[in-house]
């Protein structure tokens with residue numbers, strides 16, 4: 001061992017992160033990672049201090065979703081690590097590559113209920129793709145290389161590296177490996193010639209085909225290939241929530257989003273199709289509805305790089321475990337140029353008879369859907385849209401015409417409220433070339449509002465739009481439709497409370513908290529819009545702004561997300577208002 005090459009495990013970690021290609025670190029310090037923080041001041045990779053570990057990991061996630069590169073997060077042991085669990089689960093179910101480094105108590109104290117000790121590998125096992133507990137400083141460079149490899153190969157996902165404090169302090173000469181070799185993990189996969197021929201034959205014979213594209217298309221970088229196949233064989237394209245941006249929604253072949261709040265055209269097309277070409281989807285229950293009645297007339301082809309996903313939720317006629325881009329580029333020449341005039345005519349009729357639309361409920365009250373339309377208009381459809389969860393998320397999916405991969409970032413599988421604000425900050429760090437707009441509800445915004453200071457601190461021109469309906473809108477909607485209007489625990493304003501007169505507070509209006517004052521206290525420019533006539537101009541002003549802005553839009557609280565296929569019901573039970 002050459003003495004000159006010795007450095008601490010913490011230094012080796014930072015050096016390894018740089019070698020692995022980390023461009024930015026999001027995190028929060030504490031006793032068990034102070035040795036690593038001690039090295040960050042001289043590191044090439046910049047560090048961003050969040051305000052809560054959940055915020056930090058969602059920032060890393062937003063960075064990863066908007067670039068396709070792994071996001072990196074660094075937190076301390078115990079509560080630092082446990083605060084990241086929601087973020088890990090969010091990334092895990094959506095297949096987002098992350099590397100989370102957690103400090104751990106020294107090796108000798110593990111299992112003694114030491115201060116800030118948590119069984120991080122145990123706790124994170126179910127919500128990460130893989131996790132490591134490091135046992136010596138010598139393991140650090142190789143472990144970092146393996147973590148980045150696992151996070152990004154096969155179906156992407158979050159990987160945790162738990163590093164005891166003494167391993168950070170010990171000296172090591174171990175070097176970052178030139179190649180990663182993992183004996184037990186070989187996710188490389190490819191379609192066989194027989195599979196490709198079968199796929200081409202099914203496409204060539206189909207009369208009513210539908211391409212059904214999910215987040216896997218975006219992860220595989222296959223959006224262009226989907227468009228080429230769709231145009232060559234004239235196949236309409238529906239997407240999942242995670243697949244928004246994988247196909248240009250301005251394209252006449254676009255059916256837009258399928259599923260519970262998808263377009264009637266997308267859901268009816270899937271219902272009537274004779275072939276579903278499912279690319280990088282999980283067939284989530286939010287999309288299939290009643291699984292036994294899903295796509296009843298169709299043969300289903302399922303292409304995904306994750307062998308565990310193919311055939312998991314629906315029986316498929318042809319399952320192909322392979323990279324989607326590879327499959328589409330090789331199958332392309334075997335697919336014949338085709339037209340499906342009658343099928344497209346039918347779809348056009350559905351689109352015309354049942355467009356995604358809303359009614360103005362009161363002339364002086366802003367409809368929440370119009371907020372999303374204003375964002376689309378002001379950004380010419382080019383903004384990176386990051387959503388929170390709830391009605392705001394569904395309106396963001398429905399009323400923005402998605403057209404660019406990695407420009408719609410949303411917690412799909414986990415439906416994590418509190419995701420929007422920090423993920424937008426992560427995306428804004430990653431994509432300074434594009435405007436980032438976060439679309440949040442008043443409930444979700446309050447879950448991670450504290451992170452707005454990070455945007456201000458780094459002068460990020462993010463626009464946070466809070467659609468304020470004074471309630472946990474999606475919960476209120478379900479209570480209205482399925483629980484006899486028993487609005488239990490879902491009202492956030494003072495206005496609609498029976499005991500309103502008993503509440504003493506200093507607010508000038510009914511909405512609690514005053515989001516404008518809150519945003520200003522965090523250093524952001526803030527605008528409140530109540531008048532429908534001022535909506536577009538205010539949104540445009542905020543989106544043009546070069547500093548961190550927040551627009552709070554007071555909207556019609558009774559607005560619901562339609563169309564809707566009630567949970568577990570078939571497509572024919574779709575309700576429109």
Ligand SMILES: Cc1ncc(C[n+]2csc(CCOP(=O)(O)OP(=O)(O)O)c2C)c(N)n1
Nearest residue numbers: 390391392415417441442443444472473474
């Ligand atoms: C962390 C978390 N807790 C609870 C829920 C359940 N949930 C889903 S939507 C929703 C309401 C969201 O309210 P708000 O943020 O105001 O958005 P809106 O639906 O009003 O647009 C709730 C509570 C969730 N998805 N995530």
Ligand SMILES: [Mg+2]
Nearest residue numbers: 441442471473
């Ligand atoms: Mg709300």
